[in-house]
Amino acid sequence: MNEIARPTLDDVARAAGVSTATVSRCLNAPERVITTTRERVMQAVEALGYTPDFGGRALASRRTNTVGAIIPTMENAIFARGVQSFQEVLSKAGKTLLVASSGYDPEHEREQIGVMISRGADGLLLIGSARPQANVDYLRRRGIPYLGAWNLGGPEGHFVGFNNRAAAFDLTRRVIARGHRRIAMIGGISYMNDRASDRIDGVRAATREAGLGEIRVIEAPYGFDDGAEAFGALMTAEPRPTAVMCGNDVLAVGAMRKAREMGLRVPGDVSITGFDDIDISAVVDPGLTTVRVPHRRMGEAAAEMLLKLIDKQPVDRQIEIPTAIVERGTLGPPPAG
Amino acid sequence: MNEIARPTLDDVARAAGVSTATVSRCLNAPERVITTTRERVMQAVEALGYTPDFGGRALASRRTNTVGAIIPTMENAIFARGVQSFQEVLSKAGKTLLVASSGYDPEHEREQIGVMISRGADGLLLIGSARPQANVDYLRRRGIPYLGAWNLGGPEGHFVGFNNRAAAFDLTRRVIARGHRRIAMIGGISYMNDRASDRIDGVRAATREAGLGEIRVIEAPYGFDDGAEAFGALMTAEPRPTAVMCGNDVLAVGAMRKAREMGLRVPGDVSITGFDDIDISAVVDPGLTTVRVPHRRMGEAAAEMLLKLIDKQPVDRQIEIPTAIVERGTLGPPPAG
DNA sequence: AATCGAAATGTAAGCGCTTGCATATCACCA
DNA sequence: TGGTGATATGCAAGCGCTTACATTTCGATT
Structure with a gap:
């Protein structure tokens, strides 16, 4: 590989027999250069395989785009x-x-x-x-x-x-309207993550409004297995929650898998909701009730x-x-x- | 917002009462600057909120990392x-x-x-x-x-x-070993995509080796719906294929959904395989047989x-x-x- | 043919930085 | 006290590019 040093504006200028200014103009404001010259320059650019150096350009023009x-x-x-x-x-x-x-x-x-x-x-x-x-x-x-x-x-x-909070709030109301009184949640990790914490807040606000008392929330990392594990933990409660709301669809699908493994029917034995409406949510069986986020x-x-x-x-x-x-x-x- | 112009090396140098060279060395080779000076410089850097300009640096040092x-x-x-x-x-x-x-x-x-x-x-x-x-x-x-x-x-x-081709080949052999003789495939779009075309080739090679003749292959874009649609099309054949091998898991999961919609049991009526072993593949029911790709x-x-x-x-x-x-x-x- | 203005091109300064080399500083020793 | 070498710092060139300004070219007009 006899690699060729990267050509500069100067190389192009010399090859085309013009000044660097003209080459620069050909590249940045072609209309300011007469056609014959421009063609000669462009040919040189092509022949040398010239690619302008971003650093130099940014430095000189004070723009980076x-x-x-x-x-x-x-x-x-x-x-x-x-x-x-x-x-x-x-x-x-x-x-x-x-x-x-x-x-x-x-x-x-x-x-x-x-x-x-x-x-x-x-x-x-x-x-x-x-x-x-x-x-x-x-x-x-x-x-x-x-x-x-x-x-x-x-x-x-x-x-x-x-408005993550409002969306979670609305969904929770919907869950409550269906008759659920024992609701639990698997949330995302809320530390320095306002999307996760807002969703948790929204659910909490709605359950509080309905007088359901403090619900149990487990925070879990973003992963199917994490959702499954958290779901398992929530289901040890006596009496069991009848609805588990999840901070995102990945957790929800994980929860669904775990429910299946535990022999629980969804939604017969327990309802599950998600958040985000990712691709899988329409594909799993039954389809996941969730919040669409465009x-x-x-x-x-x-x-x-x-x-x-x-x-x-x-x-x-x-x-x-x-x-x-x-x-x-x-x-x-x-x-x- | 009275925005402050971005400080330069020169600004820092002046503030610290040293030359630009010294500031530069503080940043790139601290050991070459005596501690007292370095501290003074670093203080100036901090105070001004100086961030070196990448363009200038790249230009001068001819390195970009x-x-x-x-x-x-x-x-x-x-x-x-x-x-x-x-x-x-x-x-x-x-x-x-x-x-x-x-x-x-x-x-x-x-x-x-x-x-x-x-x-x-x-x-x-x-x-x-x-x-x-x-x-x-x-x-x-x-x-x-x-x-x-x-x-x-x-x-x-x-x-x-x-080795996408070999992996597809091996998986196909496994399918054939199970007794399948009528195999069809949903591949990814193979144009300018060697991963997709190698996988198709691998499947074809194995079916050919087993004397199953030319199998039907539909190429589909990367999406659940595309997989579903292609699956539907393949299933119109008479007699129907007994196994549908998919170029990736997304297509496979789409195919599974469609099978369910068509009232076909997997794997009772039709077997489906994927490729990639993405997260969902372990989560769908039944779990997807596929190729794990680390x-x-x-x-x-x-x-x-x-x-x-x-x-x-x-x-x-x-x-x-x-x-x-x-x-x-x-x-x-x-x-x- | 001379003049003029617009269009095309060239000249050269400098963008912010690194670095080879020159110079200054300093501790130490004779 | 003067000299030495090592260490710390400064000076200034130049990386590849754009652009204000100067200069040249050329067609149109008189």
């Missing part, structure tokens, strides 16, 4: 989907997206924010609103526009997301908002993406007796 | 998982990962390669081996090390992946190999990650008669 997104993990389909549409919109606007993951760790998030700034991100997408003030200050001091997504947020900052729309809305923020156009402080309850088979009346 | 990965889509959990562990290993080695998606389009992949080069990637992770020669040449000319992952590849280039291990192995390649250390040209057949409930003997 780069947007960053810091998500907890790429493994969660929920984020993957939203980020995908986020990036599609950005890419149409000529921006490239840099994705980093924080592993649900605020410290790590802070680091990644540094990386993004360092790479000159024009704007940033973060998930949710629960984070140390320091992380946000860091951004504010630089005046870099940023956005919390997947949830609505506190009194300041911009958000595009769902991730694609959210990703798009977030991209549009961030683009406006970067352009210093006026925007609403929050955009709420509506959710909807999807009734399938896992929610039924409590068993008689 | 950046690795790129171009995957078909982030939405596919299969890639998400592998990439996640890929990046964990890289990050321990002090490299940052840039992820881009090609949307299964070679043209788009080519573009993204350009973006990666332009950002100074030290190495690149690509998926599979099926791509226009032009895409590869582009990389070769620059001497940028790259790797095909998720599959093994042709006579040249480096690969870390699975994505995390692959991601790690790929990262290690790429790091060596970048360091110009010797490496094996291919690393095969072993797969394993996972027998669960969806494969049984064909129905009697």
